[in-house]
Every structure is written in structure tokens, then in C-alpha cells.
Amino acid sequence: MASAFKSSLPLEVWAGVECTVNRVGEEYFDQLERNGHATRLDDLDLFAELGIQAIRYPVLWERIAPNGLENADWSWADERLERLWKLGIRPIVGLVHHGSGPRDTSLIDPEFPEKLAVFARAVAERYPWVTHYTPVNEPLTTARFSGMYGHWYPHGRDDLTFARALLGECRAIALSMQAIREVNPNAQLVQTEDLGKTYSTPKLAYQAEFENERRWLSLDLLCGRITPNHPMWGYLRYCGISEAELEVFLQNTCPPDIIGINHYLTSERFLDEHLENYPAWTHGGNGRDNYADVEAVRVCSEGLAGPRTLLQETWERYQLPLAVTEVHLSCTREEQLRWLQEVWNAAQELKDQGADVRAVTVWSLLGSYDWNSLLTRCVGYYEPGVFDLRSRSPRKTAIAKMVQDLAAGRKPNHPILETPGWWHRPARLVYPAVSCGNSRGAEGQRSRGGNGSRPLAIIGATGTLGRAFARLCEVRGISYRLLTRQDMDIANPASIEQVLTELQPWAVVNAAGYVRVDDAEREPHICLKINAEGPAILAAACAQHHIALLTFSSDLVFDGTVSNPYVETDTVAPLNVYGCSKVLAEKLVLQAYPASLVIRTSAFFGPWDEYNFVTIALRQLAAGNTFVAAEDAIVSPTYVPDLVHTSLDLLIDGENGLWHLANKGAVAWADLARLAAKKAGVSVNSLISVPSQELGFIAPRPAYSVLGSSRAELMPHLDSAISRYLEARS
Structure with missing residues (x-):
């Protein structure tokens, strides 16, 4: 390092509100109007509680x-x-x-x-x-x-x-x-x-070198570094800038008192002339060569330079005080936490080695809108931040707890932090891997192996929901153990105690249960034992061990006598044994362990099992077989991947109590089949719509069981879910 700066002051925690007001044509896009901070003064008190x-x-x-x-x-x-x-x-x-x-x-x-x-x-x-x-x-x-x-x-x-x-x-x-x-x-x-960085194939090294010099242009101009000998002087003159215009910056320097580095995973790029390896939308060129310009994280075998390297390059170049002025990641909650921890550790390490690093800024306190289209469209794509705005008032996420810990000098210790972020895991590579010559690519992985971390225990190894949790924990880098009833019998306190003591999970997901609604009318004692008594015993054990618990309930706790979506505070009135078992489970679980997270959901469909309504409907209709569905029972179908992702986020956030999670939308079963068939391009000529009473169900069911929420609208719209279902199936 060029020189050493020693400060006894700790690294500060700063924060920021995404506040862009950008103009596209004649229209202004205002983030403060979108996120509501324009009219909410009380947000500032929430920010102060973080300790920033x-x-x-x-x-x-x-x-x-x-x-x-x-x-x-x-x-x-x-x-x-x-x-x-x-x-x-x-x-x-x-x-x-x-x-x-x-x-x-x-x-x-x-x-x-x-x-x-x-x-x-x-x-x-x-x-x-x-x-x-x-x-x-x-x-x-x-x-x-x-x-x-x-x-x-x-x-x-x-x-x-x-x-x-x-x-x-x-x-x-x-x-x-x-x-x-x-x-x-x-x-x-x-x-x-x-501040980003550009890598390339040998052929395009000249372009990467140019872009890696251009990235300093604004800071070099302010510091009075753009002299006739500077690599960018000739470029700016070529652009049409006069010598007089450039000399103004030499005569009126304005070096920053603090250089603020913003760095995103997409800031590092890779240039490759082998266009056949990349989709057409990545293709471009410089007039001399045509090449693909892609995210380096998706192609560089060694990984990225990362925040520490980029901060060090800035310190060595300018020898001016530094701060990281934006840390934000649009991703699942644990990846947001991992990214913040990695940037914080990088800044702290560099500070400890003698660089004058002042602060790390937690960006997007309130999240942001439509940055996935670089603010060129106004379609409402929302990325949560330290607070999630999809509740009636800004809701603290797990990032808020992490910020409070950092501000108070405490080390964040959530078990999910033991696993490296997705940008370090092999699944990040979506194009043929290429060496980028980056010797620091593994910086974020040092001393961080996921194998020894406390797992998430998932009960329900043979069920649709349990398998979906395991599949998506694998994708998200969440250490887990998928348990069968033989591994853990939740109706047996000794069995639970043995597994919790042995595994020491940070949380338990109860994705098992009795699901045969009609059979429950014939064997109510079995249904109640599995759906109510077992979860209550499990909740008591989790309370004793201070382990978070997530368990599931159903829309069938309601009687269907309303015409507006049910919310969490509405009175339950089940019509069948299965619904009664879920009402009793909710009551017993929350009595035994009020910190439990109990999620009511509805009408599963998903891409990974063959026996859900949408999959069966499409299979039968595509074969020209008769398919019969109710025309008068209105439900809120739930896409299993959306349910699992959102449930995991809430679990990591430490949420508790009753929550409703179903995709936004209300539809009759027969209309759901029509909607899916239309999107799939399948004929509905063999679809037969009938009243529910003609389907021969033993257990009575509500005519309307749509789930809404008074706590938060976290799930995407049904239309989007069906499109993603079809994409996943294909």
C-alpha cells in the first residue's frame, strides 16, 4: 500500500434513501414519490433507530x-x-x-x-x-x-x-x-x-484497458489530473472537447474531501468477441471489433475483483479519505445480508491495513423501483431494502437488525452468513468460464465454509412443499436438512428433542401434514393428531431451544360467506375437519410459542410435481381428454416457488404470528384451467365447468376462500406466476 493512515475512530455506518429523479423524454421519474418518503416524515425516526x-x-x-x-x-x-x-x-x-x-x-x-x-x-x-x-x-x-x-x-x-x-x-x-x-x-x-472494472479476452485487451482508465475520469477531472500526458486527454480531445475546456479543470481543482465508492455486482464487466457464446442482447462493439459485454460474475472463472480490491485501487490512486457510499443488492434476503457483510469486512480490512476508510453506507433504506430497467420504464418492479414497503408502513427486514449490530459495534452472527454469496458459488457461471486473470477473485470466501453452519431443518421430505424448500435452499445457499417422519416424528417429544439437540438448527420449517381433505372426514382423529397435536409439540420444543419455527395453515379455515379477500384478522369458521385441524394448530402453536411464524396459504401449483391442479389440467387438455373443474369455487392459487421464497425471507426477517401468502388474484378453478391453457397455447375444448356440488366431494368447502393480507402484499400477481410456471416447465 502506498502509505498508511491510522485512525482510532471506528468505521461509521451511514445510510441512504434511493432518491433518483431522472428524466426520460418529457417524463420525470421520482423515486421519493414512488417510495412514499415524499409524504412520510416519520421515516426519519425509523432510520434513527438503526443507529446510523x-x-x-x-x-x-x-x-x-x-x-x-x-x-x-x-x-x-x-x-x-x-x-x-x-x-x-x-x-x-x-x-x-x-x-x-x-x-x-x-x-x-x-x-x-x-x-x-x-x-x-x-x-x-x-x-x-x-x-x-x-x-x-x-x-x-x-x-x-x-x-x-x-x-x-x-x-x-x-x-x-x-x-x-x-x-x-x-x-x-x-x-x-x-x-x-x-x-x-x-x-x-x-x-x-x-466504480467497476472491465476484463476481456486477449484480443480485446485494448478496449478493457481503455474502459479501466475511463472509470476514473470524473475523479481525475476534479483532482486536476487530466493533463496532456494523461491517457484520457487524447480521448476527450478526440470527442471534440477543446484544450481550453480541459485546462479549466487544471486551474480550478476541486478534489473530494471524501471519495464515495458505489459498487454493484454488475459493475464488473467482461468483453468477449466470441459472440456465439452469448445472447444477442449482449452484443455490441466499438467500431473496430464486435463483442459481447456481459457481467463478469457470470463468466470469470476466478470470480470478481470485489469491493476490497477496488477500494484499495482507489486509495492507492488518490490517497484521499474513502467511504463506501452505496451497498445494495437486489436479491433474496440472505444474499442481501451476505453482500453487506462482505463489503463491510472489505472496508474494515483495508482500514485496519492503514487506508483512511471512513464509513459504509447501507443504501436503499426503503428499497427502489424499476432499476432492473435502469429507470427507463415505470412498471412498479420493487426491490426491498432495509425496510420493505409492501406493508402498510415500512417494515424492518433482517438487514435492519444487521445495520443496528454494525452501528453498535457488534458482529452480525446469523448462521446464513457462513455460506458465501451466490457471486462466489459455481452456479453463478451461466456462460462458458473464462480466466480473467483476477488473483483476488476468491476474497469473499476466505474463512467462510458453509458446511459447518447451523442448518435449517425442513420437515416433510416426501411432500411437495418440503421438497420445494429443499430445492430452493440449495439455490439460495441455505444449509438445510430435509427430514422424513422417520428422522423426526413431530408427535413424539423425545424424537424432536433428539433431532434438535443433534442438528442445532437455527430454524425449523414444518412443511409436513395431513392434506387429504375428504379422507379427514372419515378419520378425524388421525388428521387432528398430525395437523394440530404434532405442530403444538414441535412449537413447545422450538420455544424451549429458542429456535425459530415456520409452519403452514390453510384458506380452509374460512367458511366462504364473504366476497372480499380474507385477511389475517378475520374470524375463522371452518366447514370441514381439515379446516378445524388447521384452526386448532394455529391456536396451539401460537400459544406454545408466540414467536412462531404461521403462514396461511392456498391452492398450490408448481413446476416440480405432477399432481397439482394446473399441471394435471394442462396435461389432460393437451391430450384432448375431458377435464372437469368447479366453476363456482373462487380461490387464490399459490405458486409454490413464490411461497417458499417469500416464506424464507419472512423467516430470516424474524417475523412471527399469522401471515397470508398467496399470489394476487381471485379465480374459479375452471377459469384457472382456462388461464393456464391460454398462456400455454393449449385448447380448452375438452374442459367441462360444473358446480362444485357435482364433483362428489365428501368434505364441504367454502365457495370463496381468497386470501388477502392486512400485513403485507408480498406475493407477485397470479398472471406472472403462471408465466413463470410455464417457463420453468419448458
Whole structure:
């Protein structure tokens, strides 16, 4: 390492709200409106409970003064910055976040820098106590998306528009900080940038080398490093930038007080001229060679450079204080936790070795919307963050507990952290593996083997649900043991005690049970023993061992006399023995162990068994065989993979009590068969719709058993589930 910096101060925990206001054509996409933080002041109190020291917080030009500074509305920022001050949280104020300013300007407007600086001065004058600023977030990334790739306004697709946008942003940062410091001389610049890395085949090494130099452009401009000898000087001149424009940055340097590194798993890329190995949408070129541009994690045999290497490269290049200013992963809950832990450990390790690393920022406190399309569409694709917004009020996820631990100096210790993230596991490779010459690719795996971790115990080895849990735990890297009734008899306390003592699981999933609804009418004692007594005994044992418990109930606890979806607080009134067994199970389990998670669900279908309604219907209809289904029983079909994934997330979050999980949608059984057949391109000529009473059921069933929720709407829509079911089956 080039030099050593020693600080006795611990690594700080910062946080941030995804607050992008970007422009696509004439439309503005505003994350604060989408996530509701625009109208929820109380969010700030929730953030304070995490123990964070600072927050990247928006006082955005487009929101405060869309119609000019003389018409600015400061009320929102006034109220929130005052609350942050009272809560003792230091705001790092952002002025433009992936945006391009009000409608009368753009990133390539020659006056953009001066216009932003006027706004910056007004902010500093109004809030003279604010000490940290990010005038423009990720200028290089924003310039690429707005000037090179055409995603955002002004939708340029050429080198000159990219260069003009980048220089305009960097000049705006320098002038804004100058204006701010005339009000507050001690104001600090926290300059963020998404730092990636590019790898390639030998043939494309020249392109990778160029991109690996270009990634530093915004920081090099601010630090006054772009001289005639700099590798990027010639490129910028080639783009059409004059020497005079570049010399402005040499004469007016504005080095960051803290360099903020944002890094995502998709930030590292691999370039390969062998187009036949990759889908067409990855193909592109530079005018000289055609090549695929793919996520390096999907092809590099050694894995990624990772956050520690990239932070070290930044420290060695600039010798300026560092912070990780965004940590977020759109994935399952345990992978979000693993990514945060890996970045935290990388920052801590580098700090311990002498680099001046100040903080790690937990990003997307409230999650984010439509980043899977790079904010080019507004379709409502939501990624949860520290809080999940799909509840009536923001709900803490397991990430919140981890943030609280880190902020308090405690080491997170959830057993799922023992397994490396998916980006380290072999299943990450979806293209032919290629060596990227990356010697640090295994950094996240050191001292972390998943085999010795406490497993998740799954009861129900022969059932659809138990096997689905095992299959998806395998995919998610969750250590598990799939248990048969011979392995553990939940009606036998001694059997339970032996297994819990031997396995020491962190949680138990009871996916077993008596499921033959009509047979239960003939043998109620057996149904009640398996469905109610066994789970109650299991709950008592889990309570004694302080082991989390997840068990399942049914929509058949209701009598169907309503016409709106049932929620968790609605009165139960089962019509049959099976429903009675589930009502009794809920009561006994929650009495014995109130921390249990009890999930009511409904009408399974999935891609991995041959005996669910949708699979049988499609098989019979495709063969031209008669298929009979009820036309008057309305249900909420549940796609098993969605159920398992969501259940696991809730279990990891430490949720308890009654929850309803079913895919959004209400449909009669016969209409479900029609819907699936239509999507599958199968004829419904042999489908016969009949009243339920003609099907000869022994056990009475409710005419309406649709599940809604007053706790959270976590499951995707039925239409999406059927499409994914068909894709998985094919």
C-alpha cells in the first residue's frame, strides 16, 4: 500500500434513501414519490433507530425549484433537515441524483454548471449548519447513461454528448462547492462514483484497458489530473472537447474531501468477441471489433475483483479519505445480508491495513423501483431494502437488525452468513468460464465454509412443499436438512428433542401434514393428531431451544360467506375437519410459542410435481381428454416457488404470528384451467365447468376462500406466476 493512515475512530455506518429523479423524454421519474418518503416524515425516526451516524439525503434541484429559484418551495427540505438535526443524524446533502436539472436546462447546457451553483448557494444559505455535500451523484455513470447509451435525457448516443455531459457535471460540482464554501468555508465534498472494472479476452485487451482508465475520469477531472500526458486527454480531445475546456479543470481543482465508492455486482464487466457464446442482447462493439459485454460474475472463472480490491485501487490512486457510499443488492434476503457483510469486512480490512476508510453506507433504506430497467420504464418492479414497503408502513427486514449490530459495534452472527454469496458459488457461471486473470477473485470466501453452519431443518421430505424448500435452499445457499417422519416424528417429544439437540438448527420449517381433505372426514382423529397435536409439540420444543419455527395453515379455515379477500384478522369458521385441524394448530402453536411464524396459504401449483391442479389440467387438455373443474369455487392459487421464497425471507426477517401468502388474484378453478391453457397455447375444448356440488366431494368447502393480507402484499400477481410456471416447465 502506498502509505498508511491510522485512525482510532471506528468505521461509521451511514445510510441512504434511493432518491433518483431522472428524466426520460418529457417524463420525470421520482423515486421519493414512488417510495412514499415524499409524504412520510416519520421515516426519519425509523432510520434513527438503526443507529446510523450520517445519511445521504436529497435536497434535489428538480424537486425544490423546478420552476426557478424565485418559485422554490423549501418546506419539505426545511421540515426534514430540521428533524435529522434533532435526531443527531448528519445529512450528506445531494443536489442532483441521476437527474439533469429542471426543464430549462440539461447536462449538455453550457450554463448547467452555473445554474446548479446558484441553487447550491441557496441551499447553503438556507442550511448553513450542513457540512457535507454531494452536488452531483455518480457523474460518470450519469453521463454514460444520458450521453452514451441514450437511456436518460438528453438521450445522447455518442462520445461528444457523453464528454459534454461529464464535463458539465464535474464543472457543476466544482462551482457548487465554491459557492457553498463562500457560505460555509468548512463544507466537505463527498464525491460518489460507481466504480467497476472491465476484463476481456486477449484480443480485446485494448478496449478493457481503455474502459479501466475511463472509470476514473470524473475523479481525475476534479483532482486536476487530466493533463496532456494523461491517457484520457487524447480521448476527450478526440470527442471534440477543446484544450481550453480541459485546462479549466487544471486551474480550478476541486478534489473530494471524501471519495464515495458505489459498487454493484454488475459493475464488473467482461468483453468477449466470441459472440456465439452469448445472447444477442449482449452484443455490441466499438467500431473496430464486435463483442459481447456481459457481467463478469457470470463468466470469470476466478470470480470478481470485489469491493476490497477496488477500494484499495482507489486509495492507492488518490490517497484521499474513502467511504463506501452505496451497498445494495437486489436479491433474496440472505444474499442481501451476505453482500453487506462482505463489503463491510472489505472496508474494515483495508482500514485496519492503514487506508483512511471512513464509513459504509447501507443504501436503499426503503428499497427502489424499476432499476432492473435502469429507470427507463415505470412498471412498479420493487426491490426491498432495509425496510420493505409492501406493508402498510415500512417494515424492518433482517438487514435492519444487521445495520443496528454494525452501528453498535457488534458482529452480525446469523448462521446464513457462513455460506458465501451466490457471486462466489459455481452456479453463478451461466456462460462458458473464462480466466480473467483476477488473483483476488476468491476474497469473499476466505474463512467462510458453509458446511459447518447451523442448518435449517425442513420437515416433510416426501411432500411437495418440503421438497420445494429443499430445492430452493440449495439455490439460495441455505444449509438445510430435509427430514422424513422417520428422522423426526413431530408427535413424539423425545424424537424432536433428539433431532434438535443433534442438528442445532437455527430454524425449523414444518412443511409436513395431513392434506387429504375428504379422507379427514372419515378419520378425524388421525388428521387432528398430525395437523394440530404434532405442530403444538414441535412449537413447545422450538420455544424451549429458542429456535425459530415456520409452519403452514390453510384458506380452509374460512367458511366462504364473504366476497372480499380474507385477511389475517378475520374470524375463522371452518366447514370441514381439515379446516378445524388447521384452526386448532394455529391456536396451539401460537400459544406454545408466540414467536412462531404461521403462514396461511392456498391452492398450490408448481413446476416440480405432477399432481397439482394446473399441471394435471394442462396435461389432460393437451391430450384432448375431458377435464372437469368447479366453476363456482373462487380461490387464490399459490405458486409454490413464490411461497417458499417469500416464506424464507419472512423467516430470516424474524417475523412471527399469522401471515397470508398467496399470489394476487381471485379465480374459479375452471377459469384457472382456462388461464393456464391460454398462456400455454393449449385448447380448452375438452374442459367441462360444473358446480362444485357435482364433483362428489365428501368434505364441504367454502365457495370463496381468497386470501388477502392486512400485513403485507408480498406475493407477485397470479398472471406472472403462471408465466413463470410455464417457463420453468419448458
